[in-house]
Amino acid sequence: xxxxxxxxxxxxxxxxxxxxxxxxxxxxxxxxxxxxxxxxxxxxxxxxxxxxxxxxxxxxxxxxxxxxxxxxxxxxxxxxxxxxxxxxxxxxxxxxxxxxxxxxxxxxxxxxxxxxxxxxxxxxxxxxxxxxxxxxxxxxxxxxxxxxxxxxxxxxxxxxxxxxxxxxxxxxxxxxxxxxxxxxxxxxxxxxxxxxxxxxxxxxxxxxxxxxxxxxxxxxxxxxxxxxxxxxxxxxxxxxxxxxxxxxxxxxxxxxxxxxxxxxxxxxxxxxxxxxxxxxxxxxxxxxxxxxxxxxxxxxxxxxxxxxxxxxxxx
Amino acid sequence: xxxxxxxxxxxxxxxxxxxxxxxxxxxxxxxxxxxxxxxxxxxxxxxxxxxxxxxxxxxxxxxxxxxxxxxxxxxxxxxxxxxxxxxxxxxxxxxxxxxxxxxxxxxxxxxxxxxxxxxxxxxxxxxxxxxxxxxxxxxxxxxxxxxxxxxxxxxxxxxxxxxxxxxxxxxxxxxxxxxxxxxxxxxxxxxxxxxxxxxxxxxxxxxxxxxxxxxxxxxxxxxxxxxxxxxxxxxxxxxxxxxxxxxxxxxxxxxxxxxxxxxxxxxxxxxxxxxxxxxxxxxxxxxxxxxxxxxxxxx
Amino acid sequence: xxxxxxxxxxxxxxxxxxxxxxxxxxxxxxxxxxxxxxxxxxxxxxxxxxxxxxxxxxxxxxxxxxxxxxxxxxxxxxxxxxxxxxxxxxxxxxxxxxxxxxxxxxxxxxxxxxxxxxxxxxxxxxxxxxxxxxxxxxxxxxxxxxxxxxxxxxxxxxxxxxxxxxxxxxxxxxxxxxxxxxxxxxxxxxxxxxxxxxxxxxxxxxxxxxxxxxxxxxxxxxxxxxxxxxxxxxxxxxxxxxxxxxxxxxxxxxxxxxxxxxxxxxxxxxxxxxxxxxxxxxxxx
Numbered sequence: 056x057x058x059x060x061x062x063x064x065x066x067x068x069x070x071x072x073x074x075x076x077x078x079x080x081x082x083x084x085x086x087x088x089x090x091x092x093x094x095x096x097x098x099x100x101x102x103x104x105x106x107x108x109x110x111x112x113x114x115x116x117x118x119x120x121x122x123x124x125x126x127x128x129x130x131x132x133x134x135x136x137x138x139x140x141x142x143x144x145x146x147x148x149x150x151x152x153x154x155x156x157x158x159x160x161x162x163x164x165x166x167x168x169x170x171x172x173x174x175x176x177x178x179x180x181x182x183x184x185x186x187x188x189x190x191x192x193x194x195x196x197x198x199x200x201x202x203x204x205x206x207x208x209x210x211x212x213x214x215x216x217x218x219x220x221x222x223x224x225x226x227x228x229x230x231x232x233x234x235x236x237x238x239x240x241x242x243x244x245x246x247x248x249x250x251x252x253x254x255x256x257x258x259x260x261x262x263x264x265x266x267x268x269x270x271x272x273x274x275x276x277x278x279x280x281x282x283x284x285x286x287x288x289x290x291x292x293x294x295x296x297x298x299x300x301x302x303x304x305x306x307x308x309x310x311x312x313x314x315x316x317x318x319x320x321x322x323x324x325x326x327x328x329x330x331x332x333x334x335x336x337x338x339x340x341x342x343x344x345x346x347x348x349x350x351x352x353x354x355x356x357x358x359x360x361x362x363x364x365x366x367x368x369x370x
Numbered sequence: 371x372x373x374x375x376x377x378x379x380x381x382x383x384x385x386x387x388x389x390x391x392x393x394x395x396x397x398x399x400x401x402x403x404x405x406x407x408x409x410x411x412x413x414x415x416x417x418x419x420x421x422x423x424x425x426x427x428x429x430x431x432x433x434x435x436x437x438x439x440x441x442x443x444x445x446x447x448x449x450x451x452x453x454x455x456x457x458x459x460x461x462x463x464x465x466x467x468x469x470x471x472x473x474x475x476x477x478x479x480x481x482x483x484x485x486x487x488x489x490x491x492x493x494x495x496x497x498x499x500x501x502x503x504x505x506x507x508x509x510x511x512x513x514x515x516x517x518x519x520x521x522x523x524x525x526x527x528x529x530x531x532x533x534x535x536x537x538x539x540x541x542x543x544x545x546x547x548x549x550x551x552x553x554x555x556x557x558x559x560x561x562x563x564x565x566x567x568x569x570x571x572x573x574x575x576x577x578x579x580x581x582x583x584x585x586x587x588x589x590x591x592x593x594x595x596x597x598x599x600x601x602x603x604x605x606x607x608x609x610x611x612x613x614x615x616x617x618x619x620x621x622x623x624x625x626x627x628x629x630x631x632x633x634x635x636x637x638x639x640x641x642x643x644x645x646x647x648x649x650x651x652x653x654x655x656x657x658x659x660x661x662x663x664x665x666x667x668x669x
Numbered sequence: 670x671x672x673x674x675x676x677x678x679x680x681x682x683x684x685x686x687x688x689x690x691x692x693x694x695x696x697x698x699x700x701x702x703x704x705x706x707x708x709x710x711x712x713x714x715x716x717x718x719x720x721x722x723x724x725x726x727x728x729x730x731x732x733x734x735x736x737x738x739x740x741x742x743x744x745x746x747x748x749x750x751x752x753x754x755x756x757x758x759x760x761x762x763x764x765x766x767x768x769x770x771x772x773x774x775x776x777x778x779x780x781x782x783x784x785x786x787x788x789x790x791x792x793x794x795x796x797x798x799x800x801x802x803x804x805x806x807x808x809x810x811x812x813x814x815x816x817x818x819x820x821x822x823x824x825x826x827x828x829x830x831x832x833x834x835x836x837x838x839x840x841x842x843x844x845x846x847x848x849x850x851x852x853x854x855x856x857x858x859x860x861x862x863x864x865x866x867x868x869x870x871x872x873x874x875x876x877x878x879x880x881x882x883x884x885x886x887x888x889x890x891x892x893x894x895x896x897x898x899x900x901x902x903x904x905x906x907x908x909x910x911x912x913x914x915x916x917x918x919x920x921x922x923x924x925x926x927x928x929x930x931x932x933x934x935x936x937x938x939x940x941x942x943x944x945x946x947x948x949x950x951x952x953x954x
Binding site: 256261367368 | 428430433435456457458459460461462463465466467468469470472473474475476484485488489521522523524534537538540541543547
């Protein structure tokens with residue numbers, strides 16, 4: 056391995072030799088490390104180029120706008136309308152974020168501002184555990200617990216009908232998956248705030264809740280905002296849970312209790328036919344490219360908004 | 371204390387202990403009076419409990435876990451601890467300005483309007499008026515009147531500290547607690563804040579902690595000398611500096627006349643708060659009328 | 670609403686939300702352990718028995734193929750991703766890059782970090798088609814390594830950044846080269862680096878979307894790097910909704926094995942991070 060600076064016993068005799076070797080290693084390693092740094096860019100570029108190149112066949116046969124707005128998805132008839140999957144994706148993303156975000160923020164407030172000592176340690180390590188459980192296990196538990204719950208109780212209770220699989224089921228499970236993830240990031244931002252902010256607000260007679268609402272949530276706002284957007288990205292790109300629980304129905308869902316399809320689950324459920332119809336393969340790769348572009352736009356937008364918030368809500 | 375005005379706030383055998391990894395008694399049965407419309411300076415070496423005494427006057431030290439209190443504080447003869455009055459109302463009447471200039475993450479205007487908005491329903495005109503009055507009181511109005519909507523944090527630190535004073539005043543406190551409010555400022559800003567305080571002491575009861583003997587001499591009407599959690603001497607400022615009664619006071623005053631005491635360190639008692647065991651919950655629960663106000667101290 | 674009532678209501682809601690989340694965790698772990706543990710404990714041999722010839726139809730035999738597939742895919746992938754991500758993280762430090770270049774690279778890393786795993790799966794699959802190969806274990810390794818790379822880089826970068834500057838200065842002061850200094854810095858940041866590697870491993874072993882189309886979904890024992898293989902998450906995904914109760918029960922048992930493995934990894938990462946904290950000057954507790 057590489058020589059080190061320790062003073063070996065015969066360092067005196069071969070120092071020039073040793074120095075030369077060290078410099079060669081320094082030189083070679085710096086190429087390697089530069090390469091590794093550029094690897095991140097190269098990987099991104101390679102992914103985009105490959106996906107673009109493989110999407111060309113479908114885009115040259117069908118107009119992109121037409122595919123995005125058409126509601127008819129039937130690869131066997133060469134009909135590639137993404138609209139049902141787009142609607143399903145939006146449905147799932149909005150529903151699960153609507154359920155998950157308030158709970159995540161409240162729980163983060165509890166951990167950062169209310170919980171103390173041992174309770175705090177226990178709750179936050181349980182949240183870490185929840186965040187690390189693979190999504191396929193949530194899918195399985197969803198099949199065992201949430202599907203019968205939605206099919207037999209929730210849907211009838213709301214006067215509607217559901218086979219159990221569908222958009223609501225996926226949204227519930229995705230909300231569970233994404234919440235712990237948002238909590239840990241929000242707790243981090245809240246805990247980074249200086250105590251003076253709390254003292255300043257309490258010191259003019261604000262209640263603890265007023266302090267949290269008008270001071271702490273704002274001061275930690277950029278961080279919490281990022282947490283929510285990262286959660287958004289997670290739900291949006293989630294694959295396994297929708298594929299297991301959404302019911303695979305490529306029609307525009309009429310109610311959230313219907314089965315449907317999201318963009319990622321479309322890829323999973325239809326890749327089987329890939330080899331027989333070449334154009335399908337290209338269409339599904341185009342879906343992958345769409346996912347990537349949307350996530351990219353999201354990241355970029357988030358960065359801009361975050362900067363604005365940081366200026367507006369600085370302390 | 372020997373003066374002719376009434377006391378607004380006084381402590382009665384106040385004892386504060388921090389029970390963390392090590393147990394620290396920050397205040398050891400302190401009983402002092404603070405007189406109306408006078409400026410009282412609390413001085414003493416680092417770690418002697420100055421900030422603890424200040425914060426215990428409006429129970430702000432309770433946001434640290436593991437603080438235990440016996441004795442009581444009386445605000446116009448009403449108890450502060452043994453009371454049904456909501457804690458935020460007590461803290462409105464006894465305002466607090468932190469050591470570090472800390473703007474709230476809102477505009478300059480809303481920093482000042484924060485207290486009034488919380489405590490009552492005001493029309494926009496009334497708020498405008500309050501904001502202008504308070505900013506004028508701290509000599510900040512002319513500097514910021516054209517950019518009231520800018521974030522408070524965009525001001526200089528000296529301006530921010532005066533903004534903090536205005537913010538506290540806008541809540542219409544009876545007593546104002548100032549925790550080394552000039553220690554984080556450059557000399558010129560510090561002087562401006564001192565001038566503001568000198569103006570304010572005509573109208574308000576001000577209690578300030580300071581590290582600077584010179585500052586106490588310039589500003590204070592009364593002085594309290596605290597040493598390791600005990601009150602060594604209290605007197606009006608002139609007698610205190612010219613004719614200290616206690617041997618220790620004499621040494622302390624003498625040791626600081628030549629060289630200005632300039633030490634940015636926090637008091638030991640506040641810094642230490644690594645929260646392993648929790649027992650603040652019970653202690654708080656029996657005292658406070660609302661949710662426990664404890665926040666772990668590791669920040 | 671009275672401000673004190675409001676305060677009480679929101680304090681209650683905050684508590685209730687935390688309680689709800691703990692309850693959900695209890696249900697998820699409880700169901701997995703109860704349903705999966707029951708299968709596993711009645712017949713622990715399923716984990717070390719190779720699958721029968723009609724495995725997907727009658728669930729004969731066990732799922733050793735998926736256990737081995739997971740290990741053969743995730744262990745090499747983690748090693749590859751570890752080397753790459755550590756090198757990238759070293760590059761991101763100020764010794765090797767200007768602030769501007771590291772900002773640019775960080776931007777790309779963020780995009781990669783947020784990229785849905787299915788995109789990596791599709792990407793590797795297009796490569797497979799392009800080179801005319803078949804889905805196999807080696808492509809599973811590549812897909813998982815790509816998936817782990819941005820995750821582990823982020824952990825490593827954070828760990829290196831939090832290493833005290835004094836370590837670097839001391840090392841340079843002794844006449845060490847950048848590379849030698851980087852090695853010392855990594856050593857000082859070891860707890861964070863190791864925690865990151867373990868978290869990367871845990872994410873890799875739990876992910877299904879990346880390997881679904883790349884590793885081959887085989888129902889036989891993995892033969893070699895160019896033969897199709899399968900992993901535990903794929904097995905759970907494929908068999909969870911099977912009509913055959915025996916096949917389904919294997920998915921439950923597999924999820925039990927997976928959840929125990931992931932929980933063990935988290936505990937291990939916390940313990941190891943604590944153990945190596947002594948290499949960090951000032952010891953991060």
